[in-house]
Amino acid sequence: MTDRSGTIERLTELLGDRLSTGSSVREMHGRDEAWTPTALPDAVAFPESTEEVSRIVAICAADGCPVIPFGIGTSLEGHVIPVRGGISIDTSRMNKVLEIHDADLDAVVQPGVTRSQLNDELRASGLMFTVDPGADATLGGMAATRASGTNAVRYGTMRETVLALEVVLADGTVIETGTRAKKSSAGYDLTRLFVGSEGTLGIITKLTVRLHGVPERISAATATFPTVAAAVDTVILAIQSGLPMARIELLDEVMMQGMTLANPDMSFPEVPHLFLEFHGTETGVEEQVAAFREIAEEFGAGDFAWATNTEDRNRLWQARHNAYYACKALRPGTAAMVTDVCVPISALADCIAASKTAIEDAGLIAPLVGHVGDGNFHLSILIDPDAPDELRRAQGLAHAVNRLALEHGGTVTGEHGVGSGKMKYMEEEHGPAWAVMGSIKRALDPHGILNPGKIVPGN
Structure with missing residues (x-):
């Protein structure tokens, strides 16, 4: 086990009691909603500003210590689990709505703001934030995982909603990736690079997001x-x-x-x-x-x-x-292994039919819900957590559904993201482009400290 006592000592000097090494706090930050083994961070930091995030990352970078951003822990593919230990950076105290620009239909927020919090703040303005993944997730986490949800068919996903980001890079440098302008042709689209990067390229510390008028x-x-x-x-x-x-x-x-x-x-x-x-x-x-x-x-x-x-x-x-x-009500006492895929909408009926055959063949209960306007559907595979055979069959079923999505010209995840749970499909889905993702990762994070073990090869 790596000795990170020096790193923790320097972070304690910076944060005081906002750095926790308590077992209960570490356990809460060592898991998400995924069917993934828990892995504990060495400590959990609770910064209150971009400057503090930058200093935390710089201290960790000097020691080669991993840093893992944490929103509210609702992700579903092991995104926030510190598989190599390190420092979990909890953004819950960075939860201010900084600006609302009614005339321009945008808002500037810190990453710990939740979608319901933002909509509460917007209530008197006649505007709304439309990305709704179901969970009351933080906007920083939603951007990091490129979240979407029930409104995406009309209003788009976080990819279309985020106009600009403030990001802390692997050495502590702070950058801005865009402006409040609705479009730009000025250089590489770094905003879209960081949206969906799951904390492997940088830590989001501020977001400018698009708003919409509440319909009549x-x-x-x-x-x-x-x-x-x-x-x-x-x-x-x-x-x-x-x-x-x-x-x-x-x-x-x-x-x-x-x-x-x-x-x-x-x-x-x-x-x-x-x-x-x-x-x-x-x-x-x-x-x-x-x-x-x-x-x-x-x-x-x-x-x-x-x-x-x-x-x-x-x-x-x-x-x-x-x-x-509602899924768990079908079989009380069970756990749910959740997975999602997305296919071209013309292939959706065939892919779902084949998936339901795979469910029957596995002999499991797996209710299906889908954002069908986007070709995206989810299975909640119910299993007895103490029955190894059921776990094996559930893993086989999830694998079969992922393979069906690829065979139908789709992707192994339309919403939940890659994390560590779906890395094994990345090369098949992306081919040589997956190695290019690895090259980008190494260019921005040469020492591999940003959320290691997620998305890209050799991370």
Whole structure:
């Protein structure tokens, strides 16, 4: 084990009691929501400014000590786990909304600001931050993992939402990657390089994010379908017809069984569903609803249940966001191994059908939900954590679904990211480009101290 006592001593001089070596704090920062073994950091730092992050990284760089940025710990592929020890940098105290520019539709925030916190601050302005991955994640973590979620089909992901970043590099240098201008042709697009880099290239200390106006009318609904394929075909035709859907979520019949168990105050037929939301003017939403209903009925859609007031919409989407707990209601006492893939939307129905066959072959329960407007779907594979055979079969199922995504021209992760959990697929998905990613990593972090063991070869 590497002796990092000198590093910890210098960081204690800098931070005082905001550097913790307590076992409970280290354990909290040694895991995320993934099915990944815990690995403890040597200490956890709680900086309150960019200057402090820069000084922490410079101290660690001088000692060759790993640094791992930590938002709120909701990632799903082992991103924040310090597999080689080191210092976990918890950004929770850097949680200020610094600027809101109503006229320009943007905001400047520190990385520890959560999406709900920002939307609370925006409530009086008539603006909203639209990236919604379900968990109340920090914006720094969301940028680092290129998060998306239920609104991405209309408003885009963090890739489209982040306008500029402030980043601390591996030697402690602080850089700005852009401006508040909505577009630029000035040099390399460093903002997009750091969005999705999962803390392996730098630590995000400030973000400028795009905002949107709250629409005049919002209407949500659920619609039942005879098969998953019918629901997916409805979505494909709706998108090809140019309908500006705000949200289009698929939940298969197994997932709907869990939704019924977990939400006794809500009634759901246990058949495939689409959860829908339409944004726009009064007239525009009415036109969108009518056009979608016409398309859906061509594919055998059954009942539409509408939620037009705010309270009912919130209940509906809260139920969707709590799908993880609905999954576990199907088999109490089990754990869930969660995975996601994304394919071209034209291949979605075939990929899902093949995935459901793989679930049956594995003999496991694995409810399916998907952001089908993007071709992205998720499985929550339920297993007894004390049954090695179930763990083996679950790992085999996750592998089979990843392979299916690649065979259908897709990616092994549309949302959750690579972390350490999906590194084994990177060379197959990217070919020689994966080695190029490694070259970029070594150029920016020659000593490999930034979140080592994630994403790239030789890291």
